[in-house]
Amino acid sequence: MTKAAFQLLIITLSSIFLLGSCGNSEPDDVNVVDIDTTDENINVDMFASPDVDYHLPSPLQVASIFKKSGLEYNSGVTNDISNVDKYNKELYQMLNFGVYSADMAYCVLNEQSNEGRKYLGVITDLAGEIGMEAVFENEDLMNRFDANIENKDSIEILMIDIHERTEEYMEENDMQHTSAVHFAGAWTEGMYLGVYDYENNGNKDGLGAQITEQMAILGNIIKGLKDPKNAGMELGWVITDLEKIQSTFDNFDSVVAYYEDETADELTLSESEYEELGVMIKKLREKIIKG
Amino acid sequence: MKKFITLIAVFALGLVIAQTASNLTEFKENISRQKVEAKKALKPYRYDGSKVTYFNFKTYKQVKEVEIYLFNNTDYRFSFNGKSLPNDITIKIYDEDKTNADRILLKEADGIMGNNITIESSELDKVYQKEKGSDRRLKRVFVDYDIPGIPGTENKKPTMKERGAVILVMGYKY
Numbered sequence: 020m021t022k023a024a025f026q027l028l029i030i031t032l033s034s035i036f037l038l039g040s041c042g043n044s045e046p047d048d049v050n051v052v053d054i055d056t057t058d059e060n061i062n063v064d065m066f067a068s069p070d071v072d073y074h075l076p077s078p079l080q081v082a083s084i085f086k087k088s089g090l091e092y093n094s095g096v097t098n099d100i101s102n103v104d105k106y107n108k109e110l111y112q113m114l115n116f117g118v119y120s121a122d123m124a125y126c127v128l129n130e131q132s133n134e135g136r137k138y139l140g141v142i143t144d145l146a147g148e149i150g151m152e153a154v155f156e157n158e159d160l161m162n163r164f165d166a167n168i169e170n171k172d173s174i175e176i177l178m179i180d181i182h183e184r185t186e187e188y189m190e191e192n193d194m195q196h197t198s199a200v201h202f203a204g205a206w207t208e209g210m211y212l213g214v215y216d217y218e219n220n221g222n223k224d225g226l227g228a229q230i231t232e233q234m235a236i237l238g239n240i241i242k243g244l245k246d247p248k249n250a251g252m253e254l255g256w257v258i259t260d261l262e263k264i265q266s267t268f269d270n271f272d273s274v275v276a277y278y279e280d281e282t283a284d285e286l287t288l289s290e291s292e293y294e295e296l297g298v299m300i301k302k303l304r305e306k307i308i309k310g
Numbered sequence: 311m312k313k314f315i316t317l318i319a320v321f322a323l324g325l326v327i328a329q330t331a332s333n334l335t336e337f338k339e340n341i342s343r344q345k346v347e348a349k350k351a352l353k354p355y356r357y358d359g360s361k362v363t364y365f366n367f368k369t370y371k372q373v374k375e376v377e378i379y380l381f382n383n384t385d386y387r388f389s390f391n392g393k394s395l396p397n398d399i400t401i402k403i404y405d406e407d408k409t410n411a412d413r414i415l416l417k418e419a420d421g422i423m424g425n426n427i428t429i430e431s432s433e434l435d436k437v438y439q440k441e442k443g444s445d446r447r448l449k450r451v452f453v454d455y456d457i458p459g460i461p462g463t464e465n466k467k468p469t470m471k472e473r474g475a476v477i478l479v480m481g482y483k484y
Contacts, residue, residue: 074379190362
């Protein structure tokens with residue numbers, strides 16, 4: 020027997036012995052399998068979370084907060100469902116998956132269930148394009164929507180279910196890095212709807228405060244987009260635009276003053292600052308939805 | 311003879327991989343069940359999302375941090391499930407991230423291993439407002455998991471028994 024063959028035999032017998040022990044041990048010992056000693060390609064560390072992580076709010080929560088801040092429903096402001104045909108590239112499909120999710124939440128919370136149903140349809144179509152068809156493949160989602168179309172609470176619960184299914188599916192399939200791309204679309208749309216209402220329905224203070232509050236999330240969205248796993252998606256222009264929005268906001272006099280004064284309760288931008296922020300949001304949103 | 315040994319080796323390796331996959335599947339299934347439990351503890355708050363933090367116990371102390379946003383005077387509840395922990399850890403919630411030496415400790419909780427605990431943002435706000443001497447509410451919090459060092463653990467090649475996870479489920483009052 021050659022030396023190599025002998026070593027192979029030792030490894031084999033060790034492995035068989037290890038397995039044999041597992042079968043006859045107490046439950047606690049079953050887990051004592053040092054997998055790296057038998058296969059270097061399997062490593063439990065691949066499930067270790069990063070040292071610094073974050074949780075982004077769901078589109079429903081964002082829409083709910085905006086509504087509580089005085090946001091009114093404006094018909095025809097959301098992204099038209101017919102635009103879905105323009106989204107042939109993965110990046111636009113993912114961004115607009117987020118945009119339409121925000122639009123659906125906006126419609127549902129404003130008791131526009133028929134509109135919301137249309138958005139569920141395009142979200143389902145886009146999910147099929149971006150590898151998440153399993154989240155929506157069960158027809159019961161649309162049936163549940165139809166069965167509860169007059170019941171806002173039930174539709175909201177349905178939206179939570181969709182959000183949870185999406186979250187779980189992405190975790191199970193190692194797709195969490197793409198959630199930042201969906202969220203970038205949802206965030207931009209949410210901000211756009213807020214800016215539109217702020218500009219067209221009388222500069223409500225609560226709504227203005229909410230627009231500035233949502234800026235807090237932006238840093239982590241940018242961080243998420245920069246995840247190396249997202250490389251190759253041509254995200255450069257999205258990141259550049261979002262970083263420009265972030266740096267412009269951070270340098271507003273009102274923002275600088277707010278962070279210097281620990282006793283200040285709420286951050287309120289000046290009219291010109293709101294306007295500048297609004298222009299940037301609208302430009303980015305236009306680029307995202309045009310496909 | 312050599313072919314026979316190779317065949318056995320491949321077969322044994324396959325069994326080891328299958329066993330490992332089975333352990334991982336069981337671990338994942340437990341996480342799913344525990345998430346449901348954590349979600350139940352949120353009621354009557356509305357579910358907003360979850361964050362499962364995975365780690366391996368090592369011989370030295372580690373800290374894993376999760377940033378959470380709190381908006382527009384909304385009340386939040388955080389439900390932590392520690393039933394996938396082989397050892398206890400400490401949960402510490404701060405107003406700033408771990409790079410800030412002057413951050414305020416808002417809440418500390420031990421004994422999460424094997425349990426599900428809930429914490430509400432209102433209690434964190436009270437501590438924050440008292441420390442700051444103002445009415446300003448928290449805009450975000452940083453949840454730190456202080457993972458103690460466990461002597462004798464494998465740092466470079468962790469085994470399944472050294473693996474742990476905390477499930478954090480978040481909800482808001484609507």
